[in-house]
Amino acid sequence: MASDASVPIRFRRLHPEIPELAFLAEDCLPARSPLSRCDACARACPVDALAAAKGRLTLDAHCLRCGRCAAACPTGALRAADFPRTEALQDLPPRRDEPLYVDCWRVPEQASPDGALRVPCTGGLDAGTVAELTSLRDGPVVVLDRGWCRECPAGGCERPAGAAVEAAEAALEAADAVDSLLPRFEADPLPTDRARGEGPPSRSAMAGISRRGLFRRMAGEVAGALNDTPIEAEGEGPSRPLRDRIPAPPRQRMVRALERFDETLPASQRPGLTVDQDACCNQRVCASLCPTGALDSFDAEGSSGLQFRPEDCIGCELCVRVCPERALTSYPEGGQSGELTRHAFRRCPECRRPFAGGEGRFCPSCDKKYGLLAGGGYELLFGQAPDSRAPDGCGARVQQASRDAASADAKTRGSESPI
Numbered sequence: 001m002a003s004d005a006s007v008p009i010r011f012r013r014l015h016p017e018i019p020e021l022a023f024l025a026e027d028c029l030p031a032r033s034p035l036s037r038c039d040a041c042a043r044a045c046p047v048d049a050l051a052a053a054k055g056r057l058t059l060d061a062h063c064l065r066c067g068r069c070a071a072a073c074p075t076g077a078l079r080a081a082d083f084p085r086t087e088a089l090q091d092l093p094p095r096r097d098e099p100l101y102v103d104c105w106r107v108p109e110q111a112s113p114d115g116a117l118r119v120p121c122t123g124g125l126d127a128g129t130v131a132e133l134t135s136l137r138d139g140p141v142v143v144l145d146r147g148w149c150r151e152c153p154a155g156g157c158e159r160p161a162g163a164a165v166e167a168a169e170a171a172l173e174a175a176d177a178v179d180s181l182l183p184r185f186e187a188d189p190l191p192t193d194r195a196r197g198e199g200p201p202s203r204s205a206m207a208g209i210s211r212r213g214l215f216r217r218m219a220g221e222v223a224g225a226l227n228d229t230p231i232e233a234e235g236e237g238p239s240r241p242l243r244d245r246i247p248a249p250p251r252q253r254m255v256r257a258l259e260r261f262d263e264t265l266p267a268s269q270r271p272g273l274t275v276d277q278d279a280c281c282n283q284r285v286c287a288s289l290c291p292t293g294a295l296d297s298f299d300a301e302g303s304s305g306l307q308f309r310p311e312d313c314i315g316c317e318l319c320v321r322v323c324p325e326r327a328l329t330s331y332p333e334g335g336q337s338g339e340l341t342r343h344a345f346r347r348c349p350e351c352r353r354p355f356a357g358g359e360g361r362f363c364p365s366c367d368k369k370y371g372l373l374a375g376g377g378y379e380l381l382f383g384q385a386p387d388s389r390a391p392d393g394c395g396a397r398v399q400q401a402s403r404d405a406a407s408a409d410a411k412t413r414g415s416e417s418p419i
Helices: 040-044 068-072 128-134 162-175 214-219 250-257 285-289 318-322 364-373 376-382 392-417
Strands: 010-011 021-023 050-053 056-059 078-080 100-104 117-118 141-146 184-187 272-276 296-302 302-306 330-333 339-347 354-356
Touching: 040 068, 040 117, 068 078, 128 141, 128 162, 128 250, 162 184, 184 392, 272 302, 272 339, 285 296, 285 318, 285 392, 302 354, 318 330
Parallel strands: 100 117, 100 141, 141 184
Antiparallel strands: 010 021, 021 078, 050 056, 272 330, 296 302, 302 339, 339 354
16 A cells, blocks of 8 residues: 655654664554564664664664664664665666675775775675665675674674675575675774774764765765655654555565566565465455555455465564464465465355355354354353254354243243232
């Protein structure tokens, strides 16, 4: 569902003194549904400055502006300044065949290769960005390893960008990209006494540094990632309603990158779903809550069902958890586009409304209503257990019990002697 173009989408600051990190609650999985278990951003923070609880994020002043939380967010609900957004690079001039080096801000600019893409921390790159930067050029993305990351507060490990580079490399290789284009690390150690500060420098500290390099001249000031993002300094601005689908930019970047090498996504990049056809009642709660629209419902030719597009799936598994019948099962790769279910419409004998799905005679609403009565509520209302000899279906059993109870009540009243 498209957003209303007249309503601006506004990120907001999570901390009044940290403009480099912005948040869009409408695109955050736990903020949209309490059933989501996503806390990837908080787990990625190297100094525990970000906390996620019940769909709300809180950020304290210890934030390093490294961008690792934003890189971990599967939907792009978090956005960090000064990282490239490859959505702005689709109309690049003809490709070049030399590598695109990526270096961190702690490295003095004169020590970076000419034309290097300099970012606050290499750990702030997501796999989709690395893959798409590769696909837009005839040269690999090369992340420089200066030997400082393990001791850096923003790093805490040998290579903070390791997971993103490895995931992009595996995906591009599966899409038949030539080996010379695959992203990689390159060790180029520098003495620690040449590092700027003890962590990523602030934007103000970098303001006087020139932004040279052909890549930046081609792409414009793309690394100023928030320059084109309206931000509310306090509170939240107008936003799209939660019923809208999440664009999930990280997933879109990866898909665009791979489709430049092969029109068909490799199996490793296609999550899948299977449906227990006997259990599915076509209530379509799963489709209505799918954040990206990868799982959708349809009505066509006297039938109704579910359809799936793996290229839009972010693997959140919310659909699996919300299915009332537990009819959905997810798997990580090899998914196929197309219909998952198709149920013919028929008319409910109780409410007379058309419905599709389920094996009973009654629509899900009536079956649920009478199913509740067929349990403990049944006995409270009618003073007896359900009649197993009644016709099939919860509604029929309750209707039969209701008639029996009414008949018994009439006989009781008829046998009473008037006073």
